[in-house]
Amino acid sequence: MSSFTSRLPLSRSAIDRDDVSRQRDDLLDELWADASTLVLPLHDGSAPLRTDGSLALVPPFPVDSSVLRVYLGRTLPDERDAGGTPVVAVVVDERTVPGVGEVEWVGLRAVGAALPARDAGIFTEALAMANWHATHRFSPRSGAPTTAARAGWVRIDPTDGKDLFPRTDAAIIVGVTDADDRLLLGANAMWAGKRYSLLAGFVEPGESLEAAVAREVHEESGLRVDQVTYLGSQPWPFPASLMVGFTARVAEGASTQPVPDGQEIIDLRWFSREELAASLDEIGLPGHASIARAIIEQWYGGPIEDGIEW
Template sequence: MAADRPATDPWAVPDVPILARSAHDRIAHRRTDDGWLTAVWDDPASRVLLVSPGGTVRVQPGGRSLRFVAPSEAAVEGVRVLLGATSDTVYLALLATEEIADLATDESDGVSGPDWRGLRELATELTDLDVGLLSTAVALQAWHQSHRHCPRCGTQTRVTKAGWTTTCPADSSEHFPRTDPAVIVLVHDGAGRCVLARGPQWPAGRMSVLAGFVEAGESAEAAIAREVREEVGIEVCDVAYVASQPHPFPASLMLGYTARVAGDPRLVIDADEIVEAGWYTREDVRRTTDWANVAVADRADVAVADRALPALRGLPGAMSIARQLINAWLLAED
């Protein structure tokens, strides 16, 4: 699924969420073709992405594209993964089991050493091909690191299907990469205000929309109603799906929605989940910027009518589906 790169306008709404973008075929039918896999790992034309245990990868000078190597250059211990292919190139990943930040240095490109960066830093700079490959590789790295033993009997598993499954040698059970569904919702009042809040892990002023994991036996819509009720004490209606994107930190799928408050809009905060929250107008939101903008971090608390709101000094960055929900709401008509 290819898409245009995000516009420079900080309030632009991308056609496809950034981490949902892709320009390669996963060619799942090749994952069990051992002869073909051996051939592509021997083929110098294949491109291999080295992924460190921490999920970082090497980038080209300038940091706007991934640095791939030939299979012969991927000489570190790790899990071999078939990421996919384009019409003319097969893409592989080597998920290292040892630290590799000091390896694969190439002085010929004029840099003093390898530049290793993570998906959060790179996502908005990469092409659709690169961001799709990297999102997949990072998710698989996290899964392989945390799921090395059979959940049934505890036996160490072996990697199968080109890195896309593991199999227990004791009971032959097969295990797949985990994906945890989570809902994220922009709650509005239909009259030009939305709810923004911050959790205890964020410094004052950094606000976002509400989110939470879908529980066992629960639908996404039911999770939205429950999470909103638990976190800020209000009921919602008119729940509408917007978009989704993977969030491989380490294994979530973010399902983005909007919803309208039903009944009393007074916020009652769950102090364990939320430090502060408030109803903000579109003008309040437009006066802020990304979390990374230090200059805006010193602004005073926002005030609406005769009621002071918690400080709103920064919004989620462009990579997040939270920002897409906020930007789309800014452009909407109530």
């Protein structure tokens, strides 16, 4: 793992996804009868966090047959676990769950960077799968209600029996610099102009990642870039993205005057490292769980202490 990738909180994982076991029709019932199985409850995108900063993984508890369960795999050995423990995510309608105890229900954005590697991987995988199920209740082919199968990793169209598999949307995110090594940051319209981040966007059909970088930067800022360099990637299950990180440089001879598109991006600013440090009491930066934060801090040369909390 590269030094940059090791800094991406949601790319960490300590679980064997165990694809082979998913093929057993009775797997979830078997695991539910096994007291050693660990269960992660999810409610409205949140999971229970214990006071020690770890996820509250509990033994199986009674659930209705209509409740969504997804087999996440088996743990790998770490300081808390000898490995091989099965883990299942379950989507619950309320936060009263047997065995959870005193917890705080939290979102992945808020705690992803602080979770142990195993918990970060489990939460990210569970949330991504729960979001996929929530948005694929009906077949795109026939419109008929679909049913979950293969331990939660497939939904089936009842009209033709065909499998529908989970999808991930590729998106690029890019740290754009100029000849003076200043970093370009933009304010999205939904942030009221007070939070600045990198330029990003979804990859379009028939488009390479590198072409998406050049297109998105030009669409959002009017700038032309080259020297597009891959850094690393991180899952971002909000609801189903894979953020692919790059750096790029304004092309030689091209204008360095950014022009926001006025719809998605309402302001664009170049920052030197000194200017960014001096602005932290005025602007917010991306959260510590995001790849955007990792790219900014790599350019900056180290961790950045937040001024405004977002």
